[in-house]
Amino acid sequence: EAQVTQNPRYLITVTGKKLTVTCSQNMNHEYMSWYRQDPGLGLRQIYYSMNVEVTDKGDVPEGYKVSRKEKRNFPLILESPSPNQTSLYFCASREGETDGYTFGSGTRLTVV
């Protein structure tokens, strides 16, 4: 089944404790992105990648890192999480420049 898999689904952590949210797609898509979703603000892009080793900042990149060492994986790293990073995170992939996204199931992160 074609899908984007992200883990974990739920995560509660403390301020400053490094964490990684994993994302993997099995569709051989070149384009992958991370979004955060907050009430009233819609979907805001954090980082995106157009291919292996090619990444760029989105609208809200502060406090996040990404890497794209393999085509299928695109992990999101929070080096020192803070409470304002409490949010619902989605990983997404798409086949081409003008194609729709397939989203992962989401990761609800709480930073206390």
Add this chain to the structure above:
Amino acid sequence: GENVEQHPSTLSVQEGDSAVIKCTYSDSASNYFPWYKQELGKRPQLIIDIRSNVGEKKDQRIAVTLNKTAKHFSLHITETQPEDSAVYFCAASRGGSYIPTFGRGTSLIVHP
């Protein structure tokens, strides 16, 4: 950069009525306009899309129209059903290194 405005933010209709959600965009070079549906607690899912060389596209009870001159596009849902209740997001993109820009979402409530 691209700016996408989506209206209304909330739409309440009776079952069987039609619903229309409108989005405007600012970048005349945008050429791909997808719509996503996000049910409560779930991931956004692509429901229909339109490219700039087409004025209208229909899929059963949903349709999307595009007016390139006025730079707006709309989602039309006919004969609404309670299961249409969800948040709907529009987006606009132009390919290449440009990332898609999402509207802030419309919460559609269909009353039985």
